[in-house]
Amino acid sequence: MSSDSSKKRKPKVIRTDGGPQEGKRSRTDVDQDAKYYSEEAEVDLRDPNKDYELYKQTCQDLQKLMAEIQELKSKGNKDCAAEIEERRIQSCVHFMTLKKLNRLAHIRLKKGRDQTHEAKQKVDAYHLQLQNLLYEVMHLQKEITKCLEFKSKHEEIELVSVEEFYKEAPAEISRMEITRGDPHQQTLSRLDWELEQRKRLAEKYKECLANKEKILKEIEVKKEYLSNLQPRLNSIMQASLPVQEYLAMPFDQVHKQYETARHLPPPLYVLFVQASAYGQACDKKLAVAIEGNVEEAKALCKPPEDSQDDESDSDAEEEQTTKRRRPTLGVQLDDKRKEMLKRHPLSVTIDLKCKDGSVLLLTFYYLMNLNVMTVKAKVTAAAEMTMPISAGDLLSPDSLLSCLYPGDHGKRTPNPANQFQFDKVGILTLNDYVMELGHPYVWVQKLGGLHFPKDQPQQPVIADSSLSASHMERTMKLLKMRLESRLALHKQFASLEHGILPVSSECQHLFPAKIVSRLVKWIALTYEDYLELSYTKDVVEAGLAEDTHLYYMALIERGTGKVEETYYSKPPFPQMVAQPVIVGDEAPSEQALMCSRLFSPSQFSKSKLQAAVVLNPGYSFVPPVFSLCLNWKGEKTNSNDDNIRSMESEVNVYYKELCGPKPGYQLLTNQLQRLCVVLDVYLETETHDNSVEGPKEFPQEKMCLRLVRGPSRMKPFKFNYPQGFFSHR
């Protein structure tokens, strides 16, 4: 069939010329001439629905024709050929129609498409326009809200209240009639008013600034004047110094001292103030001064010194570990101890001057961590003094101030809290450090206003100046007395060592003119030596000999033998000690023999009186105590001879008769002199044993009323001035 169609295409144009020409000819007769044939135009003219009917008709016809051909062909008759031809022609016409219809449909489709496209373009344009408009709307709305939300600066400005505004603002600004109703205007005018006011204030500010500038300038000028004045004043001060000195008014020095005193720790400050006050009020010769490194003290003041030793300890430890690699435990402990016993860099010195010009120099220290004060003493004598050997301890700083008040040895710390601190670092007692640190006497604490209650060891102690004041006068007097008595002793010892008993003229009446017994030796003893003496037992038991006291041994002799150069501290009759008095009939001669053999070419023995002396630190307020041992015809002590006991009591109990002129510094020498006297009496009044050959050993030179008296057969030891005889008590 395709071959059919292709064959039929060639004449297609012709056919279209012819076929439709007929159909269209009827319709377009008018413009047939002007236009060429245009199928496109034809489309517009034809009704698609009719075309569709036509198309259906044609298809039906074609189908019919096909079917007739089929029928004819199936009959196979030659006669039918014509009919078939005819029918073919008819079919061809139908095909032509179909082709025409197909072209038309195509053109129509194209046309429809074009139309649709056109319409679509139009819609798109409209849509774009719509979008633009919407955007514009949105923008405008935004602008509007922006405007609505705008904040004006004026809202931040604080304005005066409305009432105030109307009250104060002038009418040209307030414009009451307009602004009353209109809040906008009102705000505006209020702002105007504000501006006005601010302008005025700015004006005022400027004025004040100028004023200030002026005053500053004035101050500057005055300052300059003052600073110019200072050097001039200084020069005046400098110039006045010699005058001050000349007039003995050390204002300047005092001032400096007060300045320094501010850096003193409280106890030393109290001491300083009280001592200066005492010096001004009662003792012009008392000199109080501050010594030490002020800078160090200042440095100490600035960071509040942490008194807790734990911290300081740990600090110290840290230091150690950084400095040294591995310090031994001992070194650490040693450093801790040093830290604990640290003194404040400042110290207070007090110079006590005595009448004879000798000075007691006291230096007071403050142990910061222990909260106790210590004192060191030094004596400067007025005149050059020879140093007696036995006087070693008299002026030594260790014993000079000992027992100023009874029992105050200054060897233990008066602060009970210290014991706990010591336990930590392994200090047994402060005594081991006293030489270095000074003595912590109780009176020193009191002068510094420190009072340590005994029962509450941990209570913090603060410096109290009233305590210091109440003790100042008494202590100063005691100190002065102590110094004077020590100096007096010192002088006396020098002559005692040479066997000279200095007896002043005021005391001559206490003694007879002729004294035969002589002091030959005066030495210092140790406490232990004293304890070992057999005849001092009673004194020790009575509690009159303590290790703080000073001990001496005096040897008084009387005898016909020559004075020997060397002496023995042991009793010269060792045999006699074992059996003191029990001597048989023949004993004296034996004894005499022995004595002569041992000691002297003379027939008689020398009599030696040993006197062990306890010198209380409180001398001469507290008398010295003598214990006697007479070596003569055996060893005689207070335990086997009542007369020796009585001799002791003559010097010990009746010491008041021997004090001499006040304040009794001659007591010791008078006592020794008295011992010489009573020894004379003892020896001279000894009953002569008639059975022994020879003259009486010691002729009686003293005038005595009676040789013995009373049940105990006492010898007459009491000397009666001015008659000059001896009697009994």
Add this chain to the structure above:
Amino acid sequence: MIEVEGAMGVLRMHSAQPKRSWQLMDIQRSLELLHMTVYSQSVSPCGKYLAAGNNFGEIAIFSLSAALSSEAKEESKKPVISFAAHDGPIYAMVSTDRQLLSAGNGEVKAWNWSEIVKKGCKEAWCRRPTYKSSLEVPEINSLQLNLKDNSLLMAGGDCAIHMMDLESGAFTREYRGHTDYIHCLALRDQLRECLSGSEDGTVRLWDLRAGGQVQCIEVHKYEECSRPQYGKWISCLATDSDWMVCGGGPALTLWHLRSVTPTTVFPVQQCQQQVMFYQDLILSAGHSPTVNHLQISGEMKAQIPCIPCCVHSLSINEHSPEHKVLTAAGSSHRIDVFTNFGYRAFSLTFT
């Protein structure tokens, strides 16, 4: 002639000492205690109190009943009261049934026991025999009560024995003869005789009624007891009927008075200051810290140690059986008390 001194005794109570310089007073007192000698003792008639006089002229009254009681404390061994009685040492004390008589330098003072017990210490009277010497006041070393005559015998420094009538206070008799001062007296009640021992080395017997010397024994001349190295003085004396014991410089010796012979010389080396008959024993003490118990036969029965180095006074409290003690005093401020005479029980102390 009687010299009567008024109530001149200065009362110085220890409690009333001035407060100032207590420390000095303290030391002064401890020195006094150190050198204190108790010369005399006397027991009150009731037997509850012991009076002791020392060399400083103080009389201290101790309560024996308190010290001996089972609940005795240290405090009860201290004086109930002590007062200054004499200017010098108190060498002798005796008690009558009412009064305590004490003697020291030249005078006798009396104190009423009834007042002393109530701690009143005002002297009842004070008598002083007439002395020849004006230079020195002689001491009275011994007092002896003569109950039969109601008189008091006293002897001492003026070498004479004075008899004083206790009723009138008058010195009635005087017995002279000794050439040195008299240490001790003893009484022979039955014979109305008095014995005196003296520094001159003699013991003399006196007829109290006739007033003359009956006998003179020169003890130091007997070889048995003479000890020239000590001296000849007789410091202690006791008598019992025909027997006498005496000692001092010479050894302690028992004498038969009728035959005037030393029968026993006791083996005591030291000079004796005090001797007494006690039952069948002789108690003696002296220059040694012991109380010696001696038998008549001459043996040393016991030597009881005591505190004083030299014992000047022995006293046995016979007045009260429950407080019967021996007390020994001497060169110490302590007075030893022997409840059982065999050992020292405790000491009364001066304060």
